[in-house]
Amino acid sequence: MNEVLYSGRKNHSFQLRLPECMKDEIRRIAEMDGISINSAIVQRLAKSLREDRANGQ
Known part of the structure; x- marks a missing residue:
């Protein structure tokens, strides 16, 4: 996945389990x-x- 979709700007944060x-798998990718990972x-x-x-969802 080479397309950059995330600018790295600080936004809202929350804990994700x-x-x-x-x-x-996400770490490896x-x-x-x-x-x-974020x-x-x-x-x-x-x-x-x-x-x-x-x-259309």
Whole structure:
């Protein structure tokens, strides 16, 4: 996922609990992309929301 969707600006924060296996997978993907876990999560959420809007959801 090379498209940058997250600017890195400080916004609202909250604690997110993830299953350990999911956190490990996100960590691995983030490392491969050279970004933080937070950025990887935000990028995937942004992509999902865009797709939902495009599908009229």
